[in-house]
Amino acid sequence: MTTETTTSWPLPDTARPFDAGPGRTEADRETWKAHTAKVHAIAMRNGWTKAETARQIGLPSATFHGWYDGSYKGRFDTTNEKVAAWLEAHDERAALAAAIPASPPFINTVIAGEIVDMLGVAQMMPALVMATAGAGMGKTTVARAYCEMNPHTYLVTVSPHTRTVHSMLVEIADVIGVRQHNPGRLVRSIGEKLRRTGSGSLLIVDEAQNLADDAVNQLRHFVDVYDCGVAILGNTETYSRFSSGLAGGVKYAQLRRRFFKRMRRDIPRKDDLAMFIKAWGITDDDQVRFLTGVGMKPGALGQIDMTVKLAKMVALGKNRDIALADLKAAWENRDVEGLT
DSSP: OOOOOGGGOOOOOTTSOOOOSTTOOHHHHHHHHHHHHHHHHHHHHHTOOHHHHHHHHTOOHHHHHHHHHTOOOSOHHHHHHHHHHHHHHHHHHHHHHHHSOOOOOOOOOHHHHHHHHHHHHHHHTTOEEEEEEOTTSSHHHHHHHHHHHSTTEEEEEOOGGGOSHHHHHHHHHHHHTOOOOOHHHHHHHHHHHHHHTOTTOEEEEESGGGSOHHHHHHHHHHHHHHOOEEEEEEOHHHHHTTOTTSTTGGGGHHHHHTEEEEEEEOSOOHHHHHHHHHHTTOOOHHHHHHHHHHHTSTTHHHHHHHHHHHHHHHHHHTTSOOOHHHHHHHHHHTTOTTOO
């Protein structure tokens, strides 16, 4: 059976004649021609198959196929209306998305530079490292940027649902392109894939605070046995689990010794906040001062980002520059309970 792909999906032959009848007039034919061109353009832009496009529009697959290629025996007018409603809704969503201001690109803040240095050390040694930072301080953005700039790097994000050893291994296998259905061979298959790329490979595991202890120990195993770098990124709780001064620290003593380097940043740096605010194009002293206060709350750069976006959307809707009142109103309207 041949799998349908977007590359096998051409534009329809719009010159083919229609059988005249109710809902099959020349006007219906012209509407069909216009709609198929728009649907095709949207589908190609999003990489959709015909089946996926039919699902998006809300039409049975067979109905969409017949309508699209012009072989449909039913009324074209009613199907044209359904497609037209979907196209209108799609255009409205696209316009709304275009109105949302884009966040600044990756900014090499001081903390970002520290994390990049640790990732580089882990990849070149190779070694096991840990970088922890408060929420919204950009560690995930740094990890993505690092992977884009460096070959043989893999970013895996874990969640409470993938905290166990096996679930984590499945996530890692999916990211690095390993297909192994035998659980007993999964570790070896992942390790060999990482080792095949040479000692310059790096596995970055984000949101590591969600990992069970055995899963963290499994990551150490990859460094020891397969000679690849591993970087664990998480919040400050991740760091505390491996601190000898806290209860339970002895439990992690062996694993703690395996870390080549650890980094902990609990609060954002004001100069980093200033760089991020400037990247948004905000230079007014009062606005900078207000956003700096926002950034010092839990969520840091993320809080600034969401507040500025909302304020800018309001200002753009009124066709004027952003004002301090917009930022204050945006912060209040976001209703971030407990952070005011």
